[in-house]
Amino acid sequence: MSNAGKMPKEEGIDHSVSLIREGYLYILNKRRSFNSDIFETRLLGKKAICMGGKEAAELFYDVEKFKRKDAAPNRVVQTLFGKNGVQALDGQEHQHRKEMFMSIMSHEELTRLTDITKKQWALATTKWEKADQVILYEEAKEILFRTACEWAGVPVQASETKNLTNYFSAMFESAGAIGPTHWMGRNARNHAEKWMQELIEHVRQETITPPENTALYRFSGHRELDGNLLETEVAAVEVINIIRPIVAIAVFINFITLALHHYPEERKKLQAGDEKYAEMFIQEVRRFYPFFPFVTALVKKDFTWNGYQFEKGTLTLLKHWKN
Ligand code: HEM
The missing domain is CATH 3.30.43.20 (Uridine Diphospho-n-acetylenolpyruvylglucosamine Reductase; domain 2)
Known part of the structure; x- marks a missing residue:
């Protein structure tokens, strides 16, 4: 320039x-x-x-x-990000919190996430065979919610899945909205945070014991630079910072489907199974339909x-x- x-x-x-x-x-x-x-x-x-x-x-x-603290508009903090999460930190504090996130991103853990994802999609597609119609976006959000929770060590009752999926998706669906949709997003975040705070308290009191490699276990036991445990509210925001973006990938799954609809010749190329081509295709979807x-x-x-x-x-x- x-x-x-x-x-x-x-x-x-x-x-x-x-x-x-x-x-x-x-x-x-x-x-x-x-x-x-x-x-x-x-x-x-x-x-x-x-x-x-x-x-x-x-x-x-x-x-x-540049600094990120206090930069995000309040309406985005109240819906998408949550208060005092990694997105609003700078300097050493950011580095330290980021290390907490990166501690669950090992090769082993990402392989485990891939395996859970495959399993959850297989379960869903078996169910779809008997369905008259499938609303892909709604289904994808639920599959990804189950996947994210299993990976993060977060226990979910079958009866709660639908409501919780809706709370998590409302956070990103409402982030840029004004009026009632924005308020729905705030309400959804409040519900999701309360649910997660209770789980974190249970982990800290050892009344539930998720596997040690999971986000729920690690974030519940994470200590700040001053040696104190993360405040329960903040630990909840951070576990949600893992689950919510995974659920949001449902948006890209829809974009991928749309791309395959508009460019049917791509289907054959992808079916050939070349992983490098699949990666290029995904990056192009991300570029073409920005999120x-x-x-x-x-x-x-x-x-x-x-x-x-x-x-x-x-x-x-x-x-x-x-x-
Ligand atoms: C294709 C899907 C995704 C897109 C487009 C996306 C996009 C972004 C963007 C634009 C940022 C902000 C970067 C900045 O502040 O400069 C961000 C940050 C972040 N994302 Fe994602 N993300 C995706 C998937 C995920 C997933 C799956 C997770 C969790 C498993 C995740 C967790 C985070 C976290 C924790 C941050 C904050 C990082 C920090 O402040 O250092 N994202 N993401």
Whole structure:
């Protein structure tokens, strides 16, 4: 990006509604109309910077220049992320919490997750053979919820599965919404957090004993840098941070199905069983049907980049997908 001096600016009082309405396309549309990878706007009553592209992404992840604490809009915290989870941490605290997440991402554990996933899909497809119709998105969410819970060591009664799946999916389905859908998302998060907090208390009192390699066991026993156990509320947010994104993959399963419908020639190529091709196909689905429009951070201290001024405290959005 060349040194362009003054940052292009979207005029007007506030553009939060355009951002919610246009979603993924907001930053892309404006980048095109300004013919710039960076522009200034106003969101939630304050100056904000939107940017995209490789150089901007490198800048955005510079921990000396940006912080994530308090950057996510409250409505996203109340539905998608939960309070005081890994997404809002910086520096050493982030590193330490991230290590807790990475401790369950070993090759062995990921193989176990793959095996559980295969088993849960096989169980479901056997059931579908007798069904008149299958609503793939709804089924996929439930399969993935069962998979995620089994992997995370979280016990679920059969009678609770449907309700809990709905709570977990409402968190990501409502994240960008306003009005009743947003409130449904908040309500769902409250229910899911309460359920998870009780499980964590049980693990701590040893009234339930999940396997030691699981998220429920590890996060319940995780200690902060000060040596204290995670607060129960935070441990619950973090176990949910494992289960919720796995359930959200149902969205991609639908995108994959849509892609196979629109591009039927791909089916044969995938049926040939070449794993490398399958990986390429999946990455293309992720690129073509993006899921997460942008990530947010706050400018940590004043700095200049490519001739543009970034002032401390400015909300900055990075477009998170290729176009
Ligand atoms: C294809 C599916 C997925 C997509 C598109 C996706 C997307 C993202 C994005 C955009 C971020 C934010 C990165 C940032 O702050 O810069 C993120 C963070 C995160 N994701 Fe995912 N994710 C996916 C699957 C998953 C799964 C399956 C899990 C859990 C098993 C997961 C757990 C997390 C966690 C814990 C974080 C926070 C990491 C941190 O703050 O360091 N994600 N994800």
